[in-house]
Amino acid sequence: MASENPTGSLFTTIDNKIATVTFGHPSSNSFPRELLDRLTTEFNNLSADPTVSVIVIQSEGSGAFCAGASFDELLAVSNESEGTEFFSGFAHLINAMRLCSKLIVGRIHGKAVGGGVGIASACDYALATKNASIKLSELAIGIGPFVIEPVVSKKIGKTAMAEMTLAAHEWKTADWAVAKGLYANTFETIEALDAAIANFSAKLSSYNPEALAEMKKVLWDGAQEWKTLLLERAAISGRLVLSDFTKKALLQFKK
Numbered sequence: 344m345a346s347e348n349p350t351g352s353l354f355t356t357i358d359n360k361i362a363t364v365t366f367g368h369p370s371s372n373s374f375p376r377e378l379l380d381r382l383t384t385e386f387n388n389l390s391a392d393p394t395v396s397v398i399v400i401q402s403e404g405s406g407a408f409c410a411g412a413s414f415d416e417l418l419a420v421s422n423e424s425e426g427t428e429f430f431s432g433f434a435h436l437i438n439a440m441r442l443c444s445k446l447i448v449g450r451i452h453g454k455a456v457g458g459g460v461g462i463a464s465a466c467d468y469a470l471a472t473k474n475a476s477i478k479l480s481e482l483a484i485g486i487g488p489f490v491i492e493p494v495v496s497k498k499i500g501k502t503a504m505a506e507m508t509l510a511a512h513e514w515k516t517a518d519w520a521v522a523k524g525l526y527a528n529t530f531e532t533i534e535a536l537d538a539a540i541a542n543f544s545a546k547l548s549s550y551n552p553e554a555l556a557e558m559k560k561v562l563w564d565g566a567q568e569w570k571t572l573l574l575e576r577a578a579i580s581g582r583l584v585l586s587d588f589t590k591k592a593l594l595q596f597k598k
Contacts, residue, residue: 351368351375357394363398366400372402372410374411374458389445390444397548398447399544400448400449400462407459408463412458420585429584441494441563445556446558447468448467448544449463449470470528477515478515479495489577
């Protein structure tokens with residue numbers, strides 16, 4: 344399966360019960376709304392695919408894993424409804440990942456910012472390179488990581504989430520992410536990461552699919568309210584993105 348257009352690329356391959364989903368965008372693998380929607384649909388489709396036991400999510404290139412929301416689209420938001428609609432894309436994606444019947448393994452090969460940290464957190468298991476630093480820079484641009492907060496807090500805890508959010512200009516190392524539980528392990532090179540991903544995914548795919556599906560439910564128990572909570576959070580970001588502070592900050596970041 345494959346889909347590609349100017350708003351980004353999305354490819355899926357299936358081999359030996361392992362689906363590998365690869366997304367990409369020229370701007371550091373950031374997400375315009377359309378790409379968020381396509382990735383959400385892909386998880387929903389794979390969830391229902393009986394030939395798939397495990398999903399690996401990865402991004403293109405050797406630079407950033409994901410730079411989060413598209414700054415171009417954020418700057419184009421002209422009213423609160425448009426802003427809420429844009430951030431709802433991340434809400435729908437995170438909910439699709441947690442509700443997906445298949446376990447999701449994250450291949451985090453490079454830096455992750457904002458929504459990229461949310462995607463990594465929504466994986467059931469994530470492996471990364473030593474270069475995969477993380478940052479929640481939302482407060483620095485006048486909004487906040489409201490939509491992704493529940494999934495990041497579930498993975499690393501409220502205290503670590505607060506530390507990342509309030510130190511909005513500070514990168515946290517991949518080793519910090521391991522210590523807090525976001526990554527299961529890190530590797531010196533992308534080649535070593537790929538070998539570990541292949542080995543781990545193959546082992547997972549050899550297990551009883553019914554047991555994997557039940558384990559998935561257990562891992563995300565307690566998140567049922569996210570169906571409405573994340574959309575409520577999207578409305579907060581949708582309102583704040585219209586502020587003069589945010590517009591000026593986004594233009595500054597784009598320079």
